[in-house]
Amino acid sequence: MDEQRKDILRMLAEGKITADEADQLIAALERDQPASAGPGSAAGPKGRLKYLRVVVDATEDGTPTKVNIRVPLQLLRAGVRLAALIPPQALGEANAQLSKSGVPIDLTQLKPEQLEELIEALDEMTIEVDQPDTKVRVFCE
Numbered sequence: 001m002d003e004q005r006k007d008i009l010r011m012l013a014e015g016k017i018t019a020d021e022a023d024q025l026i027a028a029l030e031r032d033q034p035a036s037a038g039p040g041s042a043a044g045p046k047g048r049l050k051y052l053r054v055v056v057d058a059t060e061d062g063t064p065t066k067v068n069i070r071v072p073l074q075l076l077r078a079g080v081r082l083a084a085l086i087p088p089q090a091l092g093e094a095n096a097q098l099s100k101s102g103v104p105i106d107l108t109q110l111k112p113e114q115l116e117e118l119i120e121a122l123d124e125m126t127i128e129v130d131q132p133d134t135k136v137r138v139f140c141e
Contacts, residue, residue: 080115
């Protein structure tokens, strides 16, 4: 299964398919995966997480603000894999700019396995901030 995903990402990087086509192909691979995984698979009883959600309900100066963001986790997965195709010199420059902006992330250290571990940890976690005029929730579904 991993080799098929690499092939899809390689075709995307080479411009042979669009991002939407890559998403559809990977989604088709994921649909096939649960049937072959069987009981006791690593996906757990809920299945594979698909979205990172950020929901904000706030009121500032009497004006209500609602934000509902749903980011496909497949986009994050593909981004981490595509980062491997970026030349080291460009990654160094990106790291320098991120650091200058106060974001201490080393892009050369991002690995797909680490992202999957993070996503699995998010499965059991919901972040909620409740204040008198603001409610924020961050979770995966």
